Amino acid sequence: MNEKLHYLYARELAELYDISKQTLIFYDKINLLKPAFVGNNGYRMYSFKQFFILGIILDLKNMGLHLSDIQDFISNRNTDSLIPLLSKQIKNLEKKRAMIDRLCYRLQNEVIRLKGHSDIRLNEISLSYLESEDMIISEKIPFCESQKDRFIASAELLKNASENDCLRSLLAAGFVFELDNLEEEPEYYKIFSNASVNKTNFQRPRSIYLQMYVNYTFQNALQLAAPAIKDFCQSLNIKLGKQVYIRPVKNYWTSDTMDTFISKIEIPVII
Structure with a gap:
């Protein structure tokens, strides 16, 4: 047998597809593509037919298929098995495309929000009309609970809200208080x-909202801003609703210290 004339060395096959020899060794170990034979010198040898089979494997891998699905197909290659395999992957890619679209939308909004940081004026109060907003909201979290339990409750809600999109830190999230005073x-x-x-x-209702940016975290933002908000409302003779929404505007994404955090207070105006 003339190995050089009828077979490809692993190195030669790998170079033809611009992959490493280690990839071929791995495919051998998982029984995805075993060499036609191994020579006395330990060299793995592959047939010309296996050149085409490797091409199929790499194409399916580049389509995003799992190696286990590829292995099943390689062992039973025919039209009847290829159609459902490709159809399944089309659905998977459509889901990924939808996820990518959501991520792009979220990132675009984040860029717009970050650009607006330069226009933020701390401690100034304004009134603006805001549309309704659909939210996922937690149960009541008492301040008497430990900081760890309250932290876990926050993390669990963000995990639930983010689904499989990751980037949970970029979710438009915040805190709600219900106060009579x-x-x-x-x-x-x-x-x-x-x-x-x-x-x-x-669903947070659409309404006119009092808005104020403060250099505090959510835990002390309302308490420290309350006197200024009270004076503002008295000067205009307006009443506020009981719900107080506090959104982190500048947090760990753009600062390493809580001293420079910025929160936004939003309170509906009773019309």
């Missing part, structure tokens, strides 16, 4: 986040 110390809060339509359980 801005100056009272809240006993509990809720966590809200945007989410897919099938997961929302609350």
